[in-house]
Amino acid sequence: MLKLDFTKGDGLLPAIAQDWETGEILMLAYMSEEAYNQTLKTGMATYWSRSRQELWVKGLTSGNVQKVKEIRVDCDDDTILVKVEQVGGAACHTGHRSCFYKKIDKDGSAQIVGTPVFDPKEVYKK
Numbered sequence: 001m002l003k004l005d006f007t008k009g010d011g012l013l014p015a016i017a018q019d020w021e022t023g024e025i026l027m028l029a030y031m032s033e034e035a036y037n038q039t040l041k042t043g044m045a046t047y048w049s050r051s052r053q054e055l056w057v058k059g060l061t062s063g064n065v066q067k068v069k070e071i072r073v074d075c076d077d078d079t080i081l082v083k084v085e086q087v088g089g090a091a092c093h094t095g096h097r098s099c100f101y102k103k104i105d106k107d108g109s110a111q112i113v114g115t116p117v118f119d120p121k122e123v124y125k126k
Contacts, residue, residue, distance in 0.1 A: 005078045006033050012048055013080055017058075017091060020069040020083035026091035027099040029058075031080055043068050045082055062123045064088035090117035093124070 006013060012030040019026055029047040031039065035055055038046040042057075045066035049056040059065030066084035073080055092099040095116030102110045 002073065002077065004033070004036065004073060004080070005076065008076075008078045012050070013078055015045075015047060015080040015082055017045060017066055017082050017084050017086075019086055021085075024098060025100055026066075026084070026086055026097070029056075036080065039068060039071070039082070045084055058091075059088065062088065062090070062093070062118070064090045064118075066091070088117075093120060095120045095123070 004013060009030070011032055013036070015029050015031040017026040017029065018024065030050060031046070032048040032055075035046045035048045038055065038057075045058045045068055047056045047058060048054075057065070065087045066082070067087060068082055068084055070083040071080065072083070086097070090097050092101065094101070095118045096114060097117055098114075101113050103113045104110055
C-alpha cells in the first residue's frame, strides 16, 4: 500500500482538484492524513481547513460537493491530484466554477474570466 509523505508539509499535503472529464483545474486545498483517509473511505473530497483547523468536506454548506472519480499522487508521494465530478457547477467559495478565475496579463493586471455560478452571500448567508 502506498504511504504518502505527510512529514514534508507539517502534516498537510497539497491537493489539486481537477474536473475528471474536462481536465480543468478547479482548486488547490490541503489534505491531512485523516482527510485523505476520509476521502478514500467516503468517495467525497475531504480537505483540512487551515483557517478553521478542522476537516472540511467540500460542498457540505454550498451543495457543490466533489465526488471523487480518481486519485493520483506525484512521484515524491507528497502531492495529491483528486479527479472529481464537481456537483453544482462551482468549486470556488466566490461562486466561480474554478478558483483560478483571475487571468494575469503581461503587465501584471488581472482580468476576471467567467461569471459566478452562484451568489456566495445567498449560499453562505454572510
